[in-house]
Amino acid sequence: MATESRYWAVIPAAGVGQRMQADRPKQYLTLAGKAVLERSVQPFLMHSAIAGVALALQPHDPWFAELDIRASKPLLIAPGGAERCHSVCHALEVLLASGAQEQDWVLVHDAARPCLSQTDLDRLIEALSDDAVGGILASPVGDTLKRDDGAGQIAQTLDRTGVWRALTPQMFRLGMLHQALSSAIAGGALVTDEAGAMERAGYAPKLVAGSARNIKITRPEDLELAEFYWRSKQ
Ligand SMILES: Nc1ccn([C@@H]2O[C@H](COP(=O)(O)OP(=O)(O)OP(=O)(O)O)[C@@H](O)[C@H]2O)c(=O)n1
Numbered sequence: 001m002a003t004e005s006r007y008w009a010v011i012p013a014a015g016v017g018q019r020m021q022a023d024r025p026k027q028y029l030t031l032a033g034k035a036v037l038e039r040s041v042q043p044f045l046m047h048s049a050i051a052g053v054a055l056a057l058q059p060h061d062p063w064f065a066e067l068d069i070r071a072s073k074p075l076l077i078a079p080g081g082a083e084r085c086h087s088v089c090h091a092l093e094v095l096l097a098s099g100a101q102e103q104d105w106v107l108v109h110d111a112a113r114p115c116l117s118q119t120d121l122d123r124l125i126e127a128l129s130d131d132a133v134g135g136i137l138a139s140p141v142g143d144t145l146k147r148d149d150g151a152g153q154i155a156q157t158l159d160r161t162g163v164w165r166a167l168t169p170q171m172f173r174l175g176m177l178h179q180a181l182s183s184a185i186a187g188g189a190l191v192t193d194e195a196g197a198m199e200r201a202g203y204a205p206k207l208v209a210g211s212a213r214n215i216k217i218t219r220p221e222d223l224e225l226a227e228f229y230w231r232s233k234q
Pocket residue numbers: 011012013014015016017018019020025026027056080081082083084085087088110111112113216217218
């Protein structure tokens with residue numbers, strides 16, 4: 001009898017946050033009274049379908065131990081890598097080594113995205129659980145897009161028809177994603193998201209519309225926007 005597929009979360013949290021220019025990696029900055037990472041991991045700890053979470057952390061990360069993360073499910077630690085794709089790949093390997101099955105689902109969510117709603121997480125799981133490949137939360141582009149000429153001037157206006165901003169979580173079968181990511185890394189294609197690896201492997205991941213509030217904390221002003229989000233919920 002085929003065993004029921006389980007759902008796992010991977011949280012890449014091994015970045016240094018260079019663009020944030022803060023005194024510590026941005027996943028450890030305070031957002032409305034809690035660490036960014038505490039808020040990013042919480043939807044997965046709360047979701048009954050998620051069997052466990054693997055976090056990729058910098059080797060010798062001194063900040064994680066200070067967090068107040070209470071988990072009633074397995075919380076595994078994987079070594080971060082030089083790039084996000086390496087960190088995710090290591091976390092997948094930790095899940096596989098801990099007994100996760102290749103046909104299980106994995107949802108990869110940036111530690112730097114602390115505004116994911118339970119509604120969006122439910123929507124992604126509901127939309128893709130019967131899918132053959134998987135897909136991502138995404139938000140359609142609303143601005144006119146320009147390409148620069150390298151000298152601070154507009155070189156081209158891009159056609160934004162059908163253009164989406166990739167968000168996270170990105171949800172794929174664990175074995176398929178591990179194979180696609182490992183192949184991309186081996187081929188020197190340091191993809192910036194999981195869908196990029198799956199596309200490179202010839203798959204066509206689905207797009208699931210998600211909230212534009214699910215921002216990635218990249219630069220200082222992003223933290224201010226996230227503060228507004230969390231203050232509005234309190
Ligand atoms: N080697 C890396 C690089 C990034 N990440 C994680 O991937 C997510 C998205 O990456 P990004 O926003 O680029 O974070 P940083 O790499 O920390 O930012 P920067 O590029 O400004 O240094 C973050 O949660 C980050 O912690 C990771 O786990 N391992």
